[in-house]
Amino acid sequence: MVSEKVVENILDETGLDKEELEEKVNEKMEEFSGLVSEEGALHLVAKEEGVEISEASDKDLDIDNIVPEMRNVNLKARVTNILDANTFTRDDGDEGKVQNIVLGDNTGTIRVTLWDEQTEIAEKIDEGDAIEIQNAYTVEDDRENAELRLGDESQVKMADDDEVPEVESPGTSETQEADLREVKSEGASYRIKGMVVNVYTSNPFYNRCPECGTSVREDDDGDFTCEDHGEVKAPDKALAVSAVIDDGTANMRAVFFRDLARELLEIGEEVEEEGDTSAVEEAAESALGKELELEGRTRYNDYFGRLEIIANEVKNVDAKQELEDLLEIMEA
Ligand SMILES: [Zn+2]
Structure with a gap:
């Protein structure tokens, strides 16, 4: 809900009239291809016009209304994912620690980055917990999403369980059809379509x-150990391949395991059983340029610092057949 007070405030401070503001808000929403709500777009416009929207400080925001570069952000949400902490060495030689958690409500998810002693928060919470954050701020991440940060004034506490609706676990969330540029949520299911423009085949097994x-x-001695079953004399080989998919709006790395990798490369089970790397390399060559439709779940790759999609269904799209079908429809 866009509050009238906020709108009036922006009109006053910018000298824009209502129509002009509306147009700017619509342009903003279009610019983000419908990914930003009206309120989110209004915040972005206000920011561009140099107007501080302070009203946010006393109310909880829905996650889809949280945009980059906001201050005084309050929200109540569920912890949907707690990622592993990473340590790194700062320029001055001190050790730093960084950890991400993901929060969700009925409108979306947002990543929270915790630095150094803030990572203790992640130790005190579990996935599914309802938490309340006050006075946080946002920055823009490398995919132009808002990322939540905590400052000295920020507060994090457990929220009343009744106050925060349960968020569907990613496992049950609906799959959405999307252009690759729209794929921005972590742990979400997408159906995408695109061309295989690269296949990585180093260490495919x-x-x-x-x-x-x-x-x-x-x-180091070449022995294999299973955490549950101890030493493994003859491990099975399993195939895992990643590929870059491009649909003209963006590209994205997709990861294919086992039967999905065989489907992508159109190779038989024996290649996987035998761990035949050269057969995989050869098949990867011929997979280039192929049209695919795939369904999968996104995850954040900490190592590369970007989102990727883990395929759970792959379909080869016969581009020629599609064209013929299309022509048939047009002629009919
Ligand atoms: Zn085992």
Whole structure:
């Protein structure tokens, strides 16, 4: 809901009339291809016009109304994901620590970055907890999403469980059809369509425990150990390939495991069983330029600092057939 007071305030301070403001807000919403709500767009316009919107300080915001470069952000949300902490060395040689958590409400998700002693917060909460954050601020991440940060004035506390609706776990959330430039949420299901423009084939196989199927680690002596089953003499080979998919609006890395990787590369099970790397390389060559439709879940790749999609369904799209179908419809 866009508050009238906020609108009046912007009109007063900018000298714009209502129509002009409305046009700017609509332009903003278009610029973000419908990903920003009206209130979010209004905040962005206000920011561009140099107007401080202070009203946000006393009310909780829905996540889809939180945009980059906001101050005094308050929200109540569920913890949907707690990622591993990473340590790094600062320029001055001190060790730093950074950890991300993801919060969700019925309108979307947002990443919260915790630095150094703030990471203790992540130790005190569990996924599914209802929490309340006051006086946080946002920055823009590398995908132009708002990322929440905590300052000296910020407060984080457990919220009353009744006050915060349950958020559907990512496992049950609906799959949305999207252009790649619209793929921005983490842990969400998308159906995308695009062309394979690159396939990475270095180390396409990993080793699995034959008993439980989890990946096993190789030590310096070349021995494999499963956490549950101890030493594994003859691990199974399993295929994992990542590819870059481009749909003309953006490109994105997609990861394919096992049968999905075989589907992508159109190779048989024996290639996987034998761990035949050269067959994989050859198949990767011929997969280039292929049209795919895939469904998958996004995850944030901390190592590369970007979102990628883990395929859980792959379909080869016959571009020629599609064209013929289209012509048929047009002629009919
Ligand atoms: Zn095992």
